Amino acid sequence: MNQFTKLFLAALLSGVVTLGTYKLLLDHTGYFAANNNSITTTANTSYGQTVGLASEAVDFTQAAENTIHTVVHVKNVSYKTLSNPILEYFYGYKGGQSQEQIGTGSGVIISADGYIVTNNHVIKDASEIEITLNNKKSYQAKLIGTDSKMDIALLKIDANEKLPYTSFANSDSVKIGEWVLAVGNPYNLTSTVTAGIVSAKARNLGTNGIQSFIQTDAAVNPGNSGGALVNTRGDLIGINTMISSMTGSYVGYSFAVPSNIARKIIEDIMEYGNVQRGILGVEGGELNAMASKELGLTQTEGFYIHKVAKNSGAEKSGLKKGDIIIKLDHQNIATYADLSGYINTKRPNDKVQVTIIREGATKVIPVSLSKNEFFSTEFKGIELENITPEDKKKFGITNGVKIKSITNPNLMQYQEELLGNIILSIDNIKVKDVESVSKMLNQKEEKQSIRLEMLNKNKEHLRVII
Structure with a gap:
């Protein structure tokens, strides 16, 4: 072959x-x-049409068009006195030159009659607040109330027309990977829209107040603070508040206060004149592999209770050390940020269904959030709380409020001398408790000086003006 x-x-x-x-x-x-x-x-033939990431699959135009008209430019005018240390040292000269300082940010109209939410740091120490709408009309704004811990402020303008506004969405239902738009006024530009996805929820950055941010990769830059984070329907899911960057400009991630927290704060300010904080009454920490190993547990997610506060709703309901909180109502709890974020949407006396694991068994325990023992308010960067029976006995008093913490930078140098002091009167009016003080201070302007009479830790009487 x-x-x-x-x-x-x-x-x-x-x-x-x-x-x-x-x-x-x-x-x-x-x-x-x-x-x-x-x-x-x-694969299902419809997969590419409904799940794919093609640009035609998601339309941002309607959400952007609705939102840009509800986001405003916020101008903060303050005045700082500049001193001359040489003249003060040699001649005892105490005068100074007043210098105007201007800061800018964003805000979101939340009602047709002109209520606007923004960040507290955007309007902090403002003598004047000017709001410019997307149609270039400008108005002077009145400060209604603030919550520096959660970095939220409520403003009001009086316009001669009904204003477009953004509706609140349920931020608890936001999903990781969901498309979002960030709308604000970066670098003093007019309304700017950027798009991204929700990168994480209940993000704890270790700040003093907010412990439950929404993290997104939508570009947010200086000037965006106080602006809107909305879903593809144009509903408000967060208030943009900060970026994580070594340069001060956007480098990949930004953070927003969840709308459920912002809405609760705003409703409190409008109804009560102060923020009503509900407290569960437990101390502890979130579980992980290392913590669970040290505690001899098999559960690696949840909030482990180390201590239950006396007279708190948690104690009255039977929560105890060693319980692991895994759910509040229908909200899963895997971290401390999950727990604090959900509680921050509640008020004193609200009832929460707490799901725990105790000795391997799952239990659901209803807990009424505490009020009087832990109620606090804040003014000029001073957080106040009610005095305890021990305080009354120690100082020989029947009424007053205690200085719990200091966040005012001008008072930080006196923090050690002020913490724990008992305020007896404000502007010569005797104070009864935090609730009455809150109503009194709500009628005063932030820039208005007030006189305090207090007892220090040595039971000495002090009178100061702040």
Whole structure:
């Protein structure tokens, strides 16, 4: 047999094997056919249309169009007195030159009659607040109330027309990977829209107040603070408040106060004149592999209770050390940020269904959030709380409020001397408790000086003006 014949027979045999394999395995009657009962790997034909990331799959235009008209430019005018240390040292000169300082940010109109939410740091120490709408109209704004811990402030403008506004969405239902838009006024530009996804929820950055941010990769820059984070329907899911950056400009991630927290703060300010903080009354920490190993636990997610506060709702309901909180109402609790974020949406006396693991068994315990023992308010960067029976006995008093913490930078140098002091009167009016003080201070302007009479830790009477 010559060489040509051998090659021809080899090629023919190869073709027969290939055709037979196709018929056996890949044909519509073959082993891997779509209608074969063994294994099916065919993707749904609608997958690319509904789940794919093609730009035509998500339309941002309507949400952007609705939102840009509800986001405003906020101008903060303050005045700082500049002193001359040389003149003060040699000549005892105490005068100074007043210098105007201007800060800018964003805000979101939340009602047709002109209520606006923004960040507290955007309007902090403002003597004047000017609001510019997207149609270039400007108004002077009145400060209604603030919560520096959660970095939220409520403003009001009086316009001669009904204003477009953004509706609140339920931030608890926001999903990781969901498309979002950030709308604000970065670098003093007019309303700017950027898009991204929700990167994480209940993000704890170790700040003093907010412990439950929404993290997104939508570009947020200086000037965006106080602006809107909305979903693709244009509903408000957060108030943009900060960026994580070594340069001060956006480098990948930004953070927003969840709308449920912001809405609760705003409603409190409007209804009560102060923020009503509900307290569960437990101390502890979130579980992880290392913590669970040290505690001899198999559960690696949840909030482990180390201590239950006396007279708190948690104690009255029977929560105790060693319980692991895994759910509040229908909200899963895996971290401290999950727990604090949910509680921050509640008020004193609200009832929460607490799901715990105790000695391997799951229990659901209703807990009424505490009020009087832990109620606090804040003014000019001084957080106040009610005095305890021990305080009354120690100082020989029947009424007053205690300085709990200091956040005012101008008072930080006196923090050690002020913490724990008992305020007896404000502007010569005797104070009863935090609730009455809160109502009194709510009628005063932030820039207005007030006189305090207090007892320090040595029971000495002090009078100060702040």
